[in-house]
Amino acid sequence: MKSFASMLFSAAMVCAVLFGSGLAMVHIAQADEAQTSIQQAVASQQTGIADMWRAAKSGQAGYTTSNSPFHGALINQYPAERLTYRSDYxxxxxxxxxxxxxxxxAAFVAVNxxxxxxxxxxxxxxxxxxxxxxWLHWIGAIPCLLLILTGLTLLGGRYFIQPWVGEAGWAAIVNFSKQTHDVMAIPFIVGWFxxxxxxxxNQFLASYDFKWFLVVGGYLNFGPFKGKHPDAGFANAGEKLWFWTFAFAGGAIVVxxxxxxxxxxxxxSRSLSMLAIIIHGASSVLIAAFTVVHIFMATVMSEGGMECMVSGYCDENWAKQHHNVWYDDLKRDNKLEYRA
Incomplete structure (x- = not known):
């Protein structure tokens, strides 16, 4: 009996071990199946997301309750490098x-x-x-200067000004610059047009304008250029170059x-908006550089030149030296108007 009881106990233990092993194998299989299902779900989700972004990048329109003109565009389509053009260049x-x-x-004036x-x-x-x-000159000039200064702040201030004034100061400067820039844009557009x-x-090139460039307008006070006074009409060649730069680059800025x-x-569109920002900034670089040159030429380089845009009159010797063709034409036609 004792031996039979031992055999029965042993059989029971074997059955228990086998049953436990079976349960463990079932749990392992179920866990593997669950893990596989999770992996398949994740893969399916990733595939769905990838398909969605591929569709978005290809320009496929989506659905939304928005009423904006480009509500179907989920993401920006312009090349990412356009963002670096503005900041890096x-x-x-x-x-x-x-x-x-x-x-x-300043160095040139100090030497020359x-x-x-x-x-x-x-x-x-x-x-x-x-x-x-x-009046028209100053309607264009004053807004142009303010637009250059505020545009300079908005475009590059975060790199050159913000580190020195802190977040609160920078926020105030940006707000002032933005408001001023928007307001001054209107008179600038009117003045430009x-x-x-x-x-x-008076701005079309004449044959003598090329000679003006060869002697740098007679503004150099050394070497073979000293004392040269090339022919010039109402506008000299340098002023004509400035005018056409202002006309075309200014037009790009306006548009x-x-x-x-x-x-x-x-x-x-978003792409057109980004392109407008790039064109606006690039054209402003040209206008800013020429504006600095224009101011120097009118106030420092040309003795008696600034008076022209203050009163509208110029000294007769200034006219003979810098715009002799224009002066001679007026004198020949008896159209000289003298200030009383």
Whole structure:
């Protein structure tokens, strides 16, 4: 009996071990099956996400309750490198176009000196600009300067100003710059349009303009260039170059600025908006550099030049030295208007 009981106990233990092993194998199989299901679900989800992004990148429209013009576009489609153009290239470029050109011209004036009137001031002034032209010049010039300064701040300030003023100070500067930039854009657009249309007739190149460039307008006070006074009409070759730069680069600034300033009117795509930002910044680099040159030439380099855009009159000796063709034409036609 005892032996039979031992055998029965042993059989029971074997059955228990086998049953436990079977249960363990079932649990392991179920766990493997669950893990496989999870992996398949994750893979399916990843495939779905990848398919969604592929569709989005290809421009496939989605569905939304938004009423905006481009609500079907899930993500931006423009190349990612366009974002770096603004930060890595345009921001440093506009800084150089302003401060770099200022330093270059300051060094040039220190070495070369200004262009003096050989015969001094005559004390006789002749009319060069009408009162409307003088008014129009400043309507364009003052907003242009403010736009350059505020645009310089908005484009590159985070790299050159923000580290020095802190977050709160930077936020105030950005807000002021943005509001000023938007407001000054309107008179600039008006000034750009009127100046381009009304002053164009005097800005076409003549044969003597090429000689003007060869002697750098007679502004150099050394070597074979000293004392040279090349022919020039109402506008000399340098002023004509500035005018056409202002006309075309300014036009690019105006068009791209309107796209950014009035998005509800223009309704640009995201790619067009980014392109407008790039064009706006690149054109501003040109305008900023030429503006610095223009200011130096009118105030420092050309003795008696600034008076033209203050009163509209210029000294007669200044006209003979810097714009002799224009002066001779007026004198021949008896159209010289003297200041009383």
């Amino acid at each position: 345009l921001a440093p470029a506009i800084m150089l176009s302003v401060f770099g050109v200022i330093l270059i011209f 000196g200004p262009s003096r009137l050989e015969k001094g001031f005559s004390g006789v002034e002749i009319k060069r600009w009408s009162k409307f032209d003088v 009127l100046m381009t249309i009304l002053w164009m007739k 791209s600025g309107i796209i950014m300033l009035f998005p509800n009117w223009v309704e640009p």
